[in-house]
Amino acid sequence: MHGWIVYNGHLKSPKFLDYAELIQEAAQQKGISMTIYPNHELLSTMSGEGMSITGADTAEHPDFVIFGDKDILLARQLESMGIPVYNSADAIxxxxxxxxxxxxxxxxxxxIPETILGPKIFIKTDELHLTHLINEGVKLGFPLIIKEAYGSFGEQVYLVHTKEEMMNKLRSIHNRPFLLQQFISAxxxxxxxxxxxxxxxxxxxxxxxxxxxxxxxxxxxxxxxxxxxxxxxxxxxxxxxxxxxxxxxxxxxxxxxxxxxxxxxxxxxQIRNIYECTGINVAEKMMVHVMKQHSKKGGEGI
Missing domain, CATH: 3.30.470.20 (ATP-grasp fold, B domain)
Structure with missing residues (x-):
């Protein structure tokens, strides 16, 4: 078995490469070779003859891919070529x-907390029509949570305590997808x-x-x-x-x-923190699962 691990090479934090290396090490201990690729080294190419991946040393397709990134189109391209991707593009x-x-x-x-999706606005504008949304937000009660739809590690999540705070935050983020959510104060x-x-x-x-x-x-x-x-x-x-x-x-x-x-x-x-906290290597559990899936398919891919 040979797999790829994909991470985002343009994100500066070392935790993303660390995630890939933890998986690579766990795989090696199970006798599985893994190649780590930043997503910018795997280019999706398409033509009238179909789809392919262009990049260094990618002529031979992997048996599977562990996808530690959010490059959804790349994940979908790999799946379209018959390569199992964990997690799937749809789940990502x-x-x-x-x-x-x-x-x-x-x-x-x-x-889940009671949640209201913000309307799609597209552009930055001073002419906001959010009266109905604001009224519904007030019904959720204060403080309440405003979340941008895209965000990680607790970022792009805001706690607002008044109607004025809510309106000010919406004025600043309204051109990005967002939602309002009940705050679980307990x-x-x-x-x-x-x-x-x-x-x-x-x-x-x-x-x-x-x-x-x-x-x-x-x-x-x-x-x-x-x-x-x-x-x-x-x-x-x-x-x-x-x-x-x-x-x-x-x-x-x-x-x-x-x-x-x-x-x-x-x-x-991310699996480094929980490893250091509990001593449990989630990467090892992931590789065991992949091996079981491979075995179920009789070793012919996953």
Whole structure:
């Protein structure tokens, strides 16, 4: 077996290459060779004769691809060539746009904060027609959350406390996809991350912040190992299935009754922090899953 690992080569943080290297090392320990590619070295080309990938040393197709990026068209191109991609392009797209993600979770009637999608506006304008949206936002109550549809690591997420704050934030972001969301105040600065591989929760940690409503480690949060209940595991797996992910991180908040509420499903969940927190190497679990999938197909691809 030989696979590729794709990451975004233009993102400056070393965590993206680190993710790829963790997977490569875990694969090698299982006897699987993996080549790491930044996405800009894999160019999708099309003609009347079909589709292909152009890049250094890409003449031989891999048995599978671990896709640690959000370059959806590249993932779709690989799939169109018959190469299994984890996660699928469809799942990457659903996780990448938070509006799509919440639609899919709501479609399966899974517990999420009450959410209102902002209208698509396209352009930056002073002539905003958001009276109805603002009225609905007020009904959610303050403080409330405003999220840009595209964002990671707790960024592009805003907590607003008044109608004036809400209007000011909408004036600044309205030309980008966004949504309004109920704030789960009982979970202020606290959430649980559950890493799902296939249909199993393989690692979990509690994240908390003493200074921020977001618990993300990237924004200064702390972490400790967490033992989820069977109900929490089941909810995380159902969330993963609703989105269509093979590998993901499911973040849970907790309401005033202590009941879990799905905050987000992250299709490109980083695995270094949870490794350091729990000692569990999620990359190894991912490779075991890939090998099982390969075995089911009789070794002829995955």
């Amino acid at each position: 797209e659903a996780c990448d746009h938070k509006g799509v993600m919440y639609q899919r979770l709501a479609q399966k009637q899974l517990p 979970s202020y600065g606290r959430d649980v991350r559950l890493n799902v591989v296939g249909e199993e929760v393989v690692a979990s940690m509690l994240r908390y912040s003493e200074h921020d409503f977001r618990a993300n480690v990237t924004t200064g949060g702390k972490m400790e190992p967490y033992s989820p209940s069977d109900a929490e595991k089941e909810l995380a797996i159902r969330a993963s299935k609703a989105i269509g992910t093979t590998f993901c991180g499911v973040d849970l908040l907790y309401d005033e009754y202590g009941q879990p509420v799905i905050c987000e499903v992250n299709g490109n969940a």
